[in-house]
Amino acid sequence: MIYFIGAGPGDPELLTLKAHRLLKQADLVLYAGSLVPLQVMDCCREDAVKVDSAPMVLEDIVAMMTDYHQRGKLVVRLHTGDPSLYGAIGEQMEALDKLGVPYEIVPGVSSFLAAAAAVKREYTVPGGSQTVIITRLAGRTPVPPEQSLAGLARHRGSMAIFLSVGMARRVQEELLQGYDAATPVAVVERVSWPEERVVQGTLGQLARLIEEAGITRTALILVGDFLVSRGRSLLYDAGFVHGYREGE
Known part of the structure; x- marks a missing residue:
């Protein structure tokens, strides 16, 4: 499987548990080097192949992911934040769809x-x-x-x-x-x-x-x-009635 993973904003402790587990298991990690801190890459196995995708073009990225996938390797494509926001994953998914290569998206903290x-x-x-x-x-x-x-x-x-x-x-x-x-x-x-x-x-x-x-x-x-604004939610107001609490 190929996993598109959101690395979160930078702090490795803001990786999701699933993202952390997959990074530890991955054989290949393609990461956005200009945006993903090296501390996040420390979560990977020492013998994993780690490639900075910054100098690569789409075709090179897809070819590398596909090659490792066809060899039965676990591939992580690591994006910053959450991949759904300015993540540029659409064209990568489209290319993989055309090749019939399966993938999954793991959301991250934006x-x-x-x-x-x-x-x-x-x-x-x-x-x-x-x-x-x-x-x-x-x-x-x-x-x-x-x-x-x-x-x-x-x-x-x-x-x-x-x-x-x-x-x-x-x-x-x-x-x-x-x-x-x-x-x-x-x-x-x-x-x-x-x-x-x-x-x-x-x-x-x-x-x-x-x-x-x-x-x-x-x-x-x-x-x-x-x-600068602060307000008070009705949710915890003593007079607010909802399905779990009667109002006073």
Whole structure:
């Protein structure tokens, strides 16, 4: 079997139990070297073949996975975070489907979840935002016009912006078309890594904060009132009735 595995945001202890078990069993581990910390690779067997896929193209990756599979080896394709978010696994799965090669996906902890933990906030605040928008700014990878950052900002939900910190001024300009300049922001660099950094301020300061911190990649931009708002859930309110508790 070939397993597409989410390595989580970086901390090896945030690997799922299933991911950890499969890494220990794998004969071949193809990993995204620019994004997966070496500490995660320490979970692999010493005699496992470990290959950094950063310099490889799709055809090379598929050929290597298929070769090991045909030899009866256990193959792990290790992506960061959760493979379903900006994981580029679709074209790999399509190629394997055409070859009739079986595979399974093992989800992982996404960096946007680890980022919320790092700033000690919840995206969905009782009495506040109940919507989380996960998106990115258009760059070399296009974004549909109807999903522009400026358009999404008008919803004023809680937002986690991937793969855009290197275009901070454009991010700020588009967000200001929907959010107020005083809207709280946080930039979380290398979340859960030993060198994790969190920079916080307001949307009006966003580009300057990023530039002054020297953050150019591997960072999430969080936007929204959830960064300062707290609410009280009805779930644990004494007067709230549900199937497991009578209200007072």
